[in-house]
Amino acid sequence: MVEEAEGPASERERIPHSLDPGELNSARVYDYLLGGKDNYETDRAMAGRMLSQVPELKTLVWFARGFVLKAVEMAADAGIRQFLDLGSGIPVTPAVHEVAQKLEPSARVVYVDYDPVVVAHSNALLAGPPGVAALLGDIRSPSDIFEQLEDNGLIDFDEPVAVLFSGVLHYVMDHEHPADIVAAFRDRMAPGSYLVISHGSLDSSPEILRVLTGTADSPAQVAFRTTPQTEAFLSGFELFEPGVVPVQQWLRPDLPDTRMVMLGAIGRKP
DSSP: OOOOOSSOOOTTTTSOOSOOTTSOOHHHHHHHHTTOSOOOHHHHHHHHHHHHHOTTHHHHHHHHHHHHHHHHHHHHHTTOOEEEEETOOSOOSSOHHHHHHHHOTTOEEEEEESOHHHHHHHHHHTSSSTTEEEEEOOTTOHHHHHHHHHHTTOOOTTSOOEEEEESOGGGSOGGGOHHHHHHHHHHHSOTTOEEEEEEEBTTSOHHHHHHHTOOTTSTTOOOOBOHHHHHHTTTTSEEOTTOSEEGGGGTOTTOOOOSSOEEEEEEEOO
16 A cells, blocks of 8 residues: 655655656556556556556546546537646547547647656657647646746637646645636636536545555645535536536446546536
């Protein structure tokens, strides 16, 4: 089991600064769980330890990915042509831009991550497709992200945009005010925009929570939240049915429950 730490890591300790194969990296762990190749032995070892105690984790990761791609399809079908993927991690096929541009070739997609190595990987992987960009940015500093988007002419907030917080807000601690971060983006979004959130739930089984929240001494520390807390992030948005529910419920009614619960929600700004 992952040992519990004595206290939370500092903000600086949680920001990756260089390519260090010996340092745990949550984006690379996620990449490995999705079947990607941009990961290292440290990441694979952590994923292996997690899977030994949460064997359904890989299935749940695919459910969560399916939810995000469904949300992208919904937004594109509604006429949205701009997508902002915050805390994007390393793109894995099918990626957000592939789904969006399949429905609308002119769609513009911007990936944002705070890890310079992830952004470097993304830029290399995304060198070909037009209308796709990767930026280095920390969602805890929305103003910096807005400045980059505006300086590079990447997102026009006067037009509807789909903003994706996919599995990233549970890496923002309570004292870092995640609701204020979401509100900063909400206040810039035009009417008709979509907000998409997936978030680890405290409704997960206790043994799962002990495994997945025992990383307080690493950049991968998490703060899972209740369904009402997650729903509160969508204040100011009209929720689509079925509301704030486990991600697999957005996909098919016959998919199994999992001991780890990942909540998904999609809202539209009126």
